[in-house]
Amino acid sequence: MESRNQASHSHVRGHLVLHVTDHARNPDAFGGQPVLRLAPGESTSVTSELGWYESVADFVAATRPPAVFSAYAAETGTPIVVKAASVTSRDAEVKVEREADGRYRLESSAHGTRTLEIGDGARTEVLFLPLEEVVRRRVAYIIRHQRAVESPGLLAHAFVPVNTRTGLASATNGWPDWSDGSERIAMPLLLQAATARGLADPEETGPLLDGWSRFAVRHLLDETGAPRRGSQSRHLPPRLYDMPWPARFFHDRHRARGREEDLERAARVIERRFDLGGATHLSIDVSPTTTAVCDSLVNYEQAIVAPLLDLLRDAYALTGETLFHDALEERLPWLPAFGGPQPHARLHGIAIRHWDGYWFGENRLWGDVFPHYWSALTATALLRLPETLRTADTDRLAGLILRADMANYAEDGSATCAWEGRRPSGPVRPARTAACRGGACRTPVPGERQRARRISVRVSAAAPAPDLSTT
Numbered sequence: 001m002e003s004r005n006q007a008s009h010s011h012v013r014g015h016l017v018l019h020v021t022d023h024a025r026n027p028d029a030f031g032g033q034p035v036l037r038l039a040p041g042e043s044t045s046v047t048s049e050l051g052w053y054e055s056v057a058d059f060v061a062a063t064r065p066p067a068v069f070s071a072y073a074a075e076t077g078t079p080i081v082v083k084a085a086s087v088t089s090r091d092a093e094v095k096v097e098r099e100a101d102g103r104y105r106l107e108s109s110a111h112g113t114r115t116l117e118i119g120d121g122a123r124t125e126v127l128f129l130p131l132e133e134v135v136r137r138r139v140a141y142i143i144r145h146q147r148a149v150e151s152p153g154l155l156a157h158a159f160v161p162v163n164t165r166t167g168l169a170s171a172t173n174g175w176p177d178w179s180d181g182s183e184r185i186a187m188p189l190l191l192q193a194a195t196a197r198g199l200a201d202p203e204e205t206g207p208l209l210d211g212w213s214r215f216a217v218r219h220l221l222d223e224t225g226a227p228r229r230g231s232q233s234r235h236l237p238p239r240l241y242d243m244p245w246p247a248r249f250f251h252d253r254h255r256a257r258g259r260e261e262d263l264e265r266a267a268r269v270i271e272r273r274f275d276l277g278g279a280t281h282l283s284i285d286v287s288p289t290t291t292a293v294c295d296s297l298v299n300y301e302q303a304i305v306a307p308l309l310d311l312l313r314d315a316y317a318l319t320g321e322t323l324f325h326d327a328l329e330e331r332l333p334w335l336p337a338f339g340g341p342q343p344h345a346r347l348h349g350i351a352i353r354h355w356d357g358y359w360f361g362e363n364r365l366w367g368d369v370f371p372h373y374w375s376a377l378t379a380t381a382l383l384r385l386p387e388t389l390r391t392a393d394t395d396r397l398a399g400l401i402l403r404a405d406m407a408n409y410a411e412d413g414s415a416t417c418a419w420e421g422r423r424p425s426g427p428v429r430p431a432r433t434a435a436c437r438g439g440a441c442r443t444p445v446p447g448e449r450q451r452a453r454r455i456s457v458r459v460s461a462a463a464p465a466p467d468l469s470t471t
Contacts, residue, residue, distance in 0.1 A: 031125070046173070049361065067082050067083060067087070067118045068343075071126075072344065072345040072348050073127035073345050073407075074126070074403075075129065076108060076109050076129060078128075082118075085120070087106070089115060090303060091108075093108050099301045109127040109128075113407050114126055114127070114128065124345075125346060126399060127346075133410050135199045135200075138413045141413030142413075143205075144243040147169070154218050157208070157215040159180065159188060161178045180219075181233070184230075185246060187250060189245065189249055191205045197239050216249070220246065225265070225269050225271070226269070226272045227245075238276060240273060241283055244270075247270050250265045302338040302352070302374070306378055306381040307375035310380075310381055312324050336397065338352055345404055349401050350375045352372075373417065379401040381399060386412070
């Protein structure tokens, strides 16, 4: 997905572009990009086939997967079993053992996504991570790198973005998305949750959370209880999208400390949200009591459907009325439709929330990270389903999604929301890809597509050049 229309903003997302190869821009992406060389007068064609199926089961039945995985992400030291003709890895951190004919056991003691070569040239990735240790490292990284300690007064208690290349924090800037409010509220939420679960030292986090609480009251909430985008964003109106997060922080603060003023503040933020139109806005992490015509940050996306299901689930839990249960059951298939069954650690079940061809990274030139962190909303909605709708399959998918999202955290505790590809060590060679973005996953069986159309790109080298690398 490339480009973005500044007039339509997030509602319309650029152009779909079929890349022959990404070698010129990022030669190591997805384990290595091939080089296309054409002699003068030579040409080649690239074809992409699109198919439509009634269900995921129908799609899987119409494919011949080169491998079957027991999991796509696992704790370090926990094996992943793969059934395939052959499995190898150029990552030195991955141990591959052949257990039997067509059955392989993978293990790694190192954190990270690992490239696998499957059968005859197929490629995919799996993820290994020490989950609790990643949380501890993330907490330590935030404390060490993402505090505005050089700012005066209560502003010194803010959590801010950091440039992961230079290590420099950004205490203030002209872009609301990089403020010390909005999504940065996730940082004190994480510190608070990690402390409650014994994954952070309360002696260390306690003063930081106390300081952030006072900073938020003074600089992030206006006199009506509505949150600002950031301490430097008093000229901007409140964003309904943000409002559940400070409410969640003060609610959890009340549970941890038992102070009534924290619970009152959380309630004031929620009430103010309704005053500003929250009853018709499907915000993330909040379930209004009723809604008619729903609005949100954009027209339609996975981060609208998940809150809708949460709303219906909570309405059913509170009232027991079958109307809400039936509405939830009818809309439930909408949510997994944003993802697919690709056998890849970054792709399996992961929602395409809404894809920005640019917007993220230091220079705002990169697309959203994949998996996008809000893909976790699908998992939480599935885990909150009533027992009548919750199944082993929904629980399995939720677990896969939550583990996949951990791919966005590096071993040092840093994180990213900008997709720049991965650069593995070792030599890079071309590989065939099939039926999944960024990795060889499933090869369609000829003749078993239902309805399909072909998109062909013809590349010619008319000028007498020695070779041509095309992206």
